[in-house]
Amino acid sequence: MANYSDHGRDDGGGNRTMISGDSIRMEKLCYSIGGRKILEDFDLDLERGVNRTILGVSGAGKTTILKLLLGLLTPDSGKVFIGDLCITGLPESSFMQPRKRIAIVFQGGALFDSMTVGENVGYRLFEDGQLSQGEITKIVLEKLSFVGVESALNLYPAELSGGMKKRVAIARALAADPDYIFFDEPTTGLDPIGVFNICNLMQRLQAEGKTTLMVTHDLTTAFATSQRFTFLHKARMLFEGTEEEMKSSSIPEVREFLSPTDRSLFYDVQVTTEKQQEQAEKL
Amino acid sequence: MKLAIADRILLIFFHELQNYFILAGRAVARIFRRPFYYREFAIQFDKLGFSSLFICILTGLFSGMVMALQSLIQLKPFAATSYVGGMVAVTMIKELGPVLASLMVAGRVGSAITAELGTMVVTEQVDAMRVEGTDIIKRLVVPRLKAMLLALPLLTVVTDVVSIFGGYIMSAGYQINPVMYISGLPQFMVFQDLIEGVAKPAVFGAIIALTGCYVGLNTKGGAEGVGAAAKQAVVLSSVLILVCDFFIAKVFVVFRG
Numbered sequence: 001m002a003n004y005s006d007h008g009r010d011d012g013g014g015n016r017t018m019i020s021g022d023s024i025r026m027e028k029l030c031y032s033i034g035g036r037k038i039l040e041d042f043d044l045d046l047e048r049g050v051n052r053t054i055l056g057v058s059g060a061g062k063t064t065i066l067k068l069l070l071g072l073l074t075p076d077s078g079k080v081f082i083g084d085l086c087i088t089g090l091p092e093s094s095f096m097q098p099r100k101r102i103a104i105v106f107q108g109g110a111l112f113d114s115m116t117v118g119e120n121v122g123y124r125l126f127e128d129g130q131l132s133q134g135e136i137t138k139i140v141l142e143k144l145s146f147v148g149v150e151s152a153l154n155l156y157p158a159e160l161s162g163g164m165k166k167r168v169a170i171a172r173a174l175a176a177d178p179d180y181i182f183f184d185e186p187t188t189g190l191d192p193i194g195v196f197n198i199c200n201l202m203q204r205l206q207a208e209g210k211t212t213l214m215v216t217h218d219l220t221t222a223f224a225t226s227q228r229f230t231f232l233h234k235a236r237m238l239f240e241g242t243e244e245e246m247k248s249s250s251i252p253e254v255r256e257f258l259s260p261t262d263r264s265l266f267y268d269v270q271v272t273t274e275k276q277q278e279q280a281e282k283l
Numbered sequence: 284m285k286l287a288i289a290d291r292i293l294l295i296f297f298h299e300l301q302n303y304f305i306l307a308g309r310a311v312a313r314i315f316r317r318p319f320y321y322r323e324f325a326i327q328f329d330k331l332g333f334s335s336l337f338i339c340i341l342t343g344l345f346s347g348m349v350m351a352l353q354s355l356i357q358l359k360p361f362a363a364t365s366y367v368g369g370m371v372a373v374t375m376i377k378e379l380g381p382v383l384a385s386l387m388v389a390g391r392v393g394s395a396i397t398a399e400l401g402t403m404v405v406t407e408q409v410d411a412m413r414v415e416g417t418d419i420i421k422r423l424v425v426p427r428l429k430a431m432l433l434a435l436p437l438l439t440v441v442t443d444v445v446s447i448f449g450g451y452i453m454s455a456g457y458q459i460n461p462v463m464y465i466s467g468l469p470q471f472m473v474f475q476d477l478i479e480g481v482a483k484p485a486v487f488g489a490i491i492a493l494t495g496c497y498v499g500l501n502t503k504g505g506a507e508g509v510g511a512a513a514k515q516a517v518v519l520s521s522v523l524i525l526v527c528d529f530f531i532a533k534v535f536v537v538f539r540g
Binding site: 070092 | 402407
């Protein structure tokens with residue numbers, strides 16, 4: 001695996017900053033909503049250069065992991081580290097700078113409705129205010145060209161297809177040159193060509209030295225883009241390992257997930273609302 | 284059991300109240316801090332303020348007309364119809380102008396702010412902004428707060444002026460000439476009333492913006508959640524406007540002596 005330990009990044013003021021302990025990790029993390037456990041004693045270590053996928057059925061809490069890693073949610077207990085900095089319990093303003101090493105491509109793209117594609121992609125650069133308009137436009141065009149949607153520069157998100165939205169979201173994630181890129185269900189709702197394009201983009205990003213963390217239940221995309229896999233089931237990590245280890249795993253839930261023979265696993269997902277819980281109890 | 288429920292409701296209420304004031308405090312503290320987002324402020328001023336001008340003119344016109352009509356009927360037996368201008372002006376400038384304009388704007392703008400921010404929350408746009416390193420309060424709340432702080436007093440002044448004009452239209456039918464109508468104004472009003480007439484909508488503007496933003500940023504669920512949040516914001520800001528109106532009036536009465 002390539003060694004990226006000498007990688008630094010510009011802090012916006014022309015200085016190269018290094019954050020020692022070049023990984024993002026979770027330790028003994030617990031998170032619940034309204035008494036329902038979403039994650040329990042969850043550990044994750046995202047090393048630079050090791051592309052990982054978190055697998056699990058819908059509603060298993062995969063997206064929650066990404067939001068916890070980014071400090072968008074506060075865990076009940078446990079710690080989240082970006083580099084050596086423990087961000088748990090810190091005010092958001094104090095970890096904005098280290099968090100800029102990470103970008104995320106949300107499931108629906110999360111493009112800003114009121115801005116054009118160009119403004120969306122250049123958003124962080126405009127916010128930082130370090131570059132001139134011309135320099136930002138150049139970077140925006142370069143990133144849009146990388147994902148193959150440069151013609152959409154002046155369109156609004158409402159005018160784009162689902163696949164184009166995801167590509168623009170990837171371009172936006174790339175604009176500030178992050179070290180890590182998180183993908184939340186990047187291929188959901190796309191046709192096979194769209195899935196291929198996204199996989200291809202992810203592989204190109206990895207070749208450029210970006211580390212990816214993806215959450216998905218799409219095995220084809222996962223095996224095409226990741227080296228390590230984490231399987232989440234009933235709020236706990238049930239498996240962690242390589243593709244080969246996963247395919248030869250004897251854990252029934254993992255085997256069921258890889259080749260479902262009956263639908264028991266899918267009916268085993270924890271209910272999400274009190275109303276659904278009541279209905280389940282009645283049944 | 285009932286005590287436990289009441290305890291829980293009170294706990295939630297005070298928790299929400301605390302969060303509301305924390306948001307308000309942070310927003311006010313950031314008004315004078317960079318970046319100022321001038322473009323966002325201009326867009327919000329246009330969307331929230333200028334676009335509400337027409338409904339405020341309509342509100343002012345018909346409120347002034349009905350106020351004058353009812354006053355004229357009451358004053359005629361006492362041969363005191365010449366006081367109608369002053370009555371309309373003092374009622375509209377001190378009370379009805381600020382409250383009616385604010386309620387109309389709350390209905391139109393409060394729901395719009397909540398729906399916009401609520402949609403941004405449920406489509407993860409707010410999360411995306413946070414990840415991009417944006418201070419959400421500075422980017423989303425402060426421009427709306429500043430726009431409302433400036434726009435609502437201006438809209439109220441327009442409402443007041445139009446209502447006085449509407450009152451004159453009705454009074455003209457009762458053989459009251461413009462000079463007689465206008466000359467009644469200083470007899471009923473002091474300078475402090477004008478201050479009260481501008482201070483109230485500034486406070487109401489802050490209430491509309493902050494309530495809209497608070498409810499919008501705490502939206503949960505999908506489209507249904509956004510709809511419920513918009514409704515909640517309008518009801519909450521309307522009630523807060525009426526409650527605050529009383530307390531501001533009381534403060535001005537106390538200072539008047």
